[in-house]
Amino acid sequence: MSRRVWYCPNCGYEVPSRGRCHSCGERLLASPLPELESGPEDDEVGYRLDQWDDETRGRLIEALIGAGIRHRFEEEELVVLAIDEAEVDALVAEATGGNEAPLGNDGQAAAVTTAASKVAHDLYDAADRLRQDPTDMQADVDIGEASAALFTLDFLPPLGDDELAAVGRVTRRLLGALGADEALEDEIRHQAEVLCRLVAPGAGHDEAEQERAMARLEAAARQKGRPAQLPGPVPAPGGAVPGPEGLLDEEAVLAEGSLADEDLGEAEEGGSGQLVYELDEWLPEQRVELSLLLEAAGVAHRWDGTDLAVAEADEAEVDGLFEQVHGLVDEDDEARYRMIEELFGNVDRLANDPADPERQRAFLDSVGVVEQPTPVGLDDAFWWRVRSQGHALKAAVEAGSRSDEISREAALLAEMLHEMV
Numbered sequence: 186m187s188r189r190v191w192y193c194p195n196c197g198y199e200v201p202s203r204g205r206c207h208s209c210g211e212r213l214l215a216s217p218l219p220e221l222e223s224g225p226e227d228d229e230v231g232y233r234l235d236q237w238d239d240e241t242r243g244r245l246i247e248a249l250i251g252a253g254i255r256h257r258f259e260e261e262e263l264v265v266l267a268i269d270e271a272e273v274d275a276l277v278a279e280a281t282g283g284n285e286a287p288l289g290n291d292g293q294a295a296a297v298t299t300a301a302s303k304v305a306h307d308l309y310d311a312a313d314r315l316r317q318d319p320t321d322m323q324a325d326v327d328i329g330e331a332s333a334a335l336f337t338l339d340f341l342p343p344l345g346d347d348e349l350a351a352v353g354r355v356t357r358r359l360l361g362a363l364g365a366d367e368a369l370e371d372e373i374r375h376q377a378e379v380l381c382r383l384v385a386p387g388a389g390h391d392e393a394e395q396e397r398a399m400a401r402l403e404a405a406a407r408q409k410g411r412p413a414q415l416p417g418p419v420p421a422p423g424g425a426v427p428g429p430e431g432l433l434d435e436e437a438v439l440a441e442g443s444l445a446d447e448d449l450g451e452a453e454e455g456g457s458g459q460l461v462y463e464l465d466e467w468l469p470e471q472r473v474e475l476s477l478l479l480e481a482a483g484v485a486h487r488w489d490g491t492d493l494a495v496a497e498a499d500e501a502e503v504d505g506l507f508e509q510v511h512g513l514v515d516e517d518d519e520a521r522y523r524m525i526e527e528l529f530g531n532v533d534r535l536a537n538d539p540a541d542p543e544r545q546r547a548f549l550d551s552v553g554v555v556e557q558p559t560p561v562g563l564d565d566a567f568w569w570r571v572r573s574q575g576h577a578l579k580a581a582v583e584a585g586s587r588s589d590e591i592s593r594e595a596a597l598l599a600e601m602l603h604e605m606v
Contacts, residue, residue, distance in 0.1 A: 190216045192250075197242025199258055208239070221255040221264060230270045232277065235261035236300040245280040252276060300334075301341050305387030307331040308352075312359070312380040319373035325363050332356045341387045348383060351469035354565075355380045361566035367573040375477075382473045398480055405483030415459060415485045415494060458497045465491040471510050478506040511558060522606075524554040529602040532578070536595035539588040548595075552579050563605070571605075574598045 191213035192199040193206040201220075205212050234242055245263075249256055252272060256265045265273050281302060308331040314324035335341075335356060341349045359376040362369045385394040399413075406413035464472060472491070479486050479495075484502060487494045495503050528551045535544045555575035559568040578594040 188220050190218075190220050192216055192246050194243045194247050196239040197237070197244075197246060198239075199246065216250055218250055218253065218255050221257040221266070223257075224266075228267050229264050230267050230273070231259075232263040232265075232273070233261060234263055236303075238303050241280055241302075245276060248276040248280055249273070301338055302387065302389075304331060304334045304338060305341055305384050306389070308335060308356070309381055309384050309388035309390055312377040312384070315359070315363075316374050316377035316381060319370040319377070320368075328356075328359065328363070332360060341384075344384075344387050348469050352380065352383050354468075355383060355470050358565045361569035364566060365569045365573040367576050369569070369573075378477060379470055379473050382476070383469060398476065401480040402483060402485075405481055406485065407483075409483045411483055412485050413483070415487045415496065459494050460497050460500055460503075461489075462493040462495070462503075463491070464493055467491070474510045475506065478509055479503070482506065521554070521557070521560060524551065525560070525602065526606050527551050528554055528575075529599060529606050532595050532599045532602060535578075535582075536592050536599055539591035539595060545582050545591075549579065549582060560605075567601075571598070571601050574601060 188201055190199045190201055191203050193209065193211060193213055195211055196206055196208045199216070199220075200213065203213055203215065234245075237245075249265075254265060254269050254273060254276075256263055258264070307327065311324045311327035311331055314321050315328065318324070336353065338349070340346075341352065344352065355376055359373065359380055362372040362376055381390075382394055382398075385391045403413040464475075467475075472488075472493075475493070476486075476488075482502065484499050484506075485496060486503075528548075531544065531547045531551050535541070535548050538544055552575050555572045559565050574594070574597055578591070578598050581591050581594050
């Protein structure tokens with residue numbers, strides 16, 4: 186005999202008795218559908234929901250009731266009739282935000298998709314708090330927990346493989362900045378901003394990010410007395426590379442690593458006094474960084490896939506902004522290596538004779554190399570530690586600290602640099 190059930194639309198569970206939700210305290214609602222009775226195994230389909238969050242489970246329960254689909258829960262497994270499978274698959278996709286992932290009879294893929302959506306939401310939420318307050322200790326902890334889950338994911342709908350890889354790279358940079366010995370608030374804020382833009386589509390905040398980007402651009406343009414928009418379609422500043430239908434451009438296959446100066450983007454005349462830069466070889470996070478720079482400068486622009494359109498009058502300014510994008514400047518690796526070697530030698534000598542003015546001056550003249558981007562092949566987090574230690578030693582020398590303090594800081598930096606040379 187079928188039994189009646191009551192459910193909580195907030196917390197996503199069903200029980201066989203009336204009352205209040207044990208979690209949120211709201212009164213349980215009576216389902217108009219009787220619980221699905223147990224039947225032959227071949228006539229039923231199960232969906233594992235153990236990785237679903239409460240809100241998504243609640244949406245699915247309400248969708249099932251609204252569609253009149255009888256069901257039951259066996260612990261964390263939702264069971265429906267096999268004849269309802271196609272309709273339930275559609276409801277699952279709708280409840281999880283429309284992410285397209287193959288659904289097996291046990292619903293495992295749906296659960297994985299929902300888990301990925303939760304990771305994106307948690308990552309976005311923590312990054313959003315950090316870009317507002319880079320000293321937020323709880324957000325620091327939360328970004329670490331979300332990143333641990335992120336690095337286990339193979340996909341993060343609707344992001345493609347290149348965008349997921351970009352999220353991983355930027356997350357590592359953010360973690361490196363957070364873990365640095367020296368406070369790097371500007372860097373934390375910047376990397377958190379880039380991460381929010383990248384992960385927004387997976388977290389359901391893409392529209393909010395575009396509105397934020399447009400507001401930044403309009404404010405800067407208004408301050409400089411220039412137009413915020415180019416003639417034509419509404420711009421999509423954010424670096425998410427929207428295609429004609431607002432979806433990610435599947436043809437944006439992007440190269441890893443730094444780009445040479447001649448690869449910074451070919452500019453062509455785009456009509457109506459516009460230039461079009463073809464940036465298909467840029468990494469997703471590089472296009473996001475460029476968007477942020479353009480917004481801050483109040484430069485009107487429009488993305489069409491991976492192509493960027495700007496006014497011809499802004500060409501010189503835009504070319505200057507290119508040089509500020511992380512990893513775009515192609516450096517002479519051999520010359521860079523020699524500079525790091527020179528710094529190592531100066532630091533090592535300073536550690537042995539910290540009071541020598543000449544050795545102090547030599548160190549101060551060479552420490553600027555730590556301000557450059559992470560060398561090719563080196564972990565971002567390690568380079569952040571090198572930079573932080575370089576700053577600490579520089580501060581000690583400039584402040585005229587005791588010789589033993591300078592020697593200790595120099596020895597620490599020399600040990601780090603020794604791993605590189």
